[in-house]
Amino acid sequence: MSLELAALRRQFPIFANHPGGKPLHYLDNAAMAQVPRAVIDAMAAHDSTSRANVHRGLHPLAERADGAYDAARAKVARFLNAADPSEIVFTAGCTASINLVAQATGATLSPGDEVVVSRLEHHSNLIPWLMMAKARGCHLRYLPVTDDGRLDESRFGDVIGPRCRFVAVTHASNVTGAVSPVRKLAEAAHAVGAAILVDGAQAIAHGSVDVQKLGVDFYCFSGHKMFGPTGIGVLWGRRNLLALLTPPVTGGGMVGQVTDDDVTFLDLPYRFEAGTPPVTQAVGLAAALTWLGDIDRPAFSAEERRLTDRLLDGLSATAGVAIVGPKDLERRLPVVSFAxxxxxxxxxxxxxxxxGxxxxxxxxxxxxxxxxxxxxxxxVRTSLALYNDDxxxxxxxxxxxxxxxxxx
Amino acid sequence: MTEQSLYQEQVKALAHAAHGAGRLSGPDGHAVQDNPLCGDRVDIDIKMASDGTIAALGHDIRGCLLCQASASGLAAAAPGLRPQQITEARQAIERMLHAVDATSDSLDGMPAFAAFTAFLPVHRSKSRHACILLPFLATEKALEMATGTNSTKEDATC
Incomplete structure (x- = not known):
């Protein structure tokens, strides 16, 4: 292990604590990544000095909480290269983000309209669309996968047809690790007038994401898979598209005027954040992004790829094992599944x-x-993060x- | 492996013996039980004897080695037992799995289920308890159908 990797690993208390009484070899990062001390400390510091509800109170503590929460939103916007922080909606997680879009979009669809997902989807980016399609009388169509667990690009034109109104695909599979050709998908969707949402739950921890360069309309991810806390997710959406959607969840903190008979909603992004938002978690997420920005991410990503290669080689050499997904490093995450x-x-x-x-x-x-x-x-799935070693x-x-x- | 391994030789032998593997033709009762944690599925068929005891138990298991072993042990034990004895055995196994002091005393007096003491080490892995109990839960539902005490057994979830 290099000195740099050893030092990075020491920033994660879980590895020093030896849960279970033995050294921890944590290869379940696709389900949840561990958190560095910087994130734990940031959340503890916020709750120790600035804990208050946001965008409601006038006292100094509330103002500090407002500042921390707004700063977290701005941090996420910069991380994704969003056009404006108002395009960032904090949610309870990636699943909640997708459900928000599915429910709000569903209200705009008609019977016979088509929604396209892929065979690679996690249930989080499938069931919300399945339920919406059933409720609205829409057709759900599936982009097929190749034998090595990639999206079959040759079929994009067949499946994303003239009745398609929405495409929802994963940025990278949580099973095969294959990275989707997002820009091609966005072009195919837009060519028929459809919008496209990308589930970034897996991809977000393994490289930079520029939503404008990707050319998509909505992008979602969770904090807990990128060294941040649980209970927070992000929905990014193009401002003009978000503005067309009616909030599917309503309550306090998202309204302008309420009368006996009517309600007006706040502007973006607040109209999509009914109730008390995950304030401390937003602070933790921002701390995770700061932490990621402070490390030599390309160097650690290169190490991830080298270890992925070792995993693939080792599995290929084990009798009875069949790798499920790409067997090389081309357009794949350090997520390796096998039977x-x-x-x-x-x-x-x-x-x-x-x-262990x-x-x-x-x-x-x-x-x-x-x-x-x-x-x-x-x-069985192994999934690496940048703190894993030989x-x-x-x-x-x-x-x-x-x-x-x-x-x- | 230590004696405390979940995968003791008795458990592996029980799974490999696969007592009762395969569906029965013309069963008196049938039920499906899913484990939402892992996606495992147990299909159980029951045939009853004229005296109200179980004549045969058949199963189709999509599950782990522990689940296969449990179904196999259950199929070997069930013939000649009354439905209530299946419930009592399941409850005894639950007590064994949940026992703080890791004892199989709850199975004393149940010679038909003596083989299930091999599952004692599973008590420390709470997430695997359902693997052992799933065949019992499906069997109890199949028995309800077979004895006419309930008629909706498909796709129950444990």
């Missing part, structure tokens, strides 16, 4: 877990994808061999 012949993913995860190796197994909230790939029991990969590969031995 082991005749063994159930949960049994493998259990044994690895007892050895944390991985995820099962359907990964992607049942239609698993069905299309013929994986009735799902997969010791983590070694522990995983050794543990996997032992697990297979125990179970066969």
């Amino acid at each position: 082991v012949r005749r063994l159930h993913p949960h049994d493998i995860c259990q044994i690895l877990g007892e050895r 190796v944390a991985v995820r197994g099962g359907m990964l909230c992607a049942q239609p994808l698993m069905t299309s790939l013929g994986l009735a029991a799902g997969v 010791g983590d990969v070694d522990a995983f590969l050794i543990g996997l061999t032992e697990a297979i031995k125990v179970l066969t």
Whole structure:
């Protein structure tokens, strides 16, 4: 392990605490990344010195909270290269962001309209559209995947047709790790007059995202997958499109005038933030972005790719293992899933877990994808973050061999 | 592996024996039980004897080794038992899994289910308890159908 990586790893208290009484080899980052001390401290400091509800109070504490919350929004806007902070809506998570758009967009669709998703989608970017389509009498169409778990680009034109009004796709698969050709998808959507939402839950932790360059209309992600706190997500949307949507969730903090018979909503983004927003979590998310900006991210990303290559090589050399997804480093995240012949993913995860190796197994909230790939029991997934090292990969590969031995 | 491994030889042997594997033709009761945590699914068929005891239990398991072993052990134990004894066995196994002092005493006096003491180490892995209980829950619902105490058994969730 390089000195730089060792120093970076020390910033994460979880690795020093040895939960479970043994060194932690955390390879479940696609489900939730760990948080650095800087994020923990920022949230504790906010709650210790500035805790108050926002955009309601006039006392000094409330003003400090307002400032922290607004600064967090501006930080996220800069991180995504959004045109304006008012395009940033704080939500409870990526799932909540997608639901917001699905419900608000659904109100504008008519029976017979088409919504396009892909076979790669996490349930979070599938079920909201499925429910909306059923409620509105719309058709849900699926972009197919290739045998190696990528979106089949040759079919974009077939599926995104003239009746398509909305496209919702993942930036990168939480199962196969494949990165989607987002700009091509945006072009295909816009060519038929449809809007496009991209689920950035997985991609956001592994590189910079410029929403304007991507050419999409909505982009969503969660804090907990990018070294931030749980309970906060982001919805970015083009201001002109957000302004057309009626808030699906209403309540305090988002209204202008309320009478016995009517209500007017605040301007963007507040109209989409009914109720008390996740203030402390927003401060934590901003701290995570600051922390990411302070490290040599390209160098650590290069290390992630090297370790991903080691994972792919090690899995390819293990008898009975079939990698589910791309087998090379081209347009993929450090998310590597696999199946082991005749063994159930949960049994493998259990044994690895007892050895301090944390991985995820099962359907990964992607049942239609698993069905299309013929994986009735799902997969085992390893997912790296920039604090992982060779010791983590070694522990995983050794543990996997032992697990297979125990179970066969 | 230590004695406390979840995957003791008795458990693996039970799974590999696959007692009762496969669906029964013309069952008196049938139920499906899903585990929302992992997506596992258990299909259970029951045939009843004229004296009110279980004649045969068949299963189709999409699940882990623990679930397969549990279904296999249950299929081996069930013939000749009354429906209430399945419920009592499930409750005894729940007590074993939840016991703070990790004891299988709750299965004393249930010789048909003696093999289930091999699941004792699973008590420390709460997320895996459902793997063992899923076949029992499906069987209880199939028995309700077989005995006419309930008629809606499909797609129940544990």
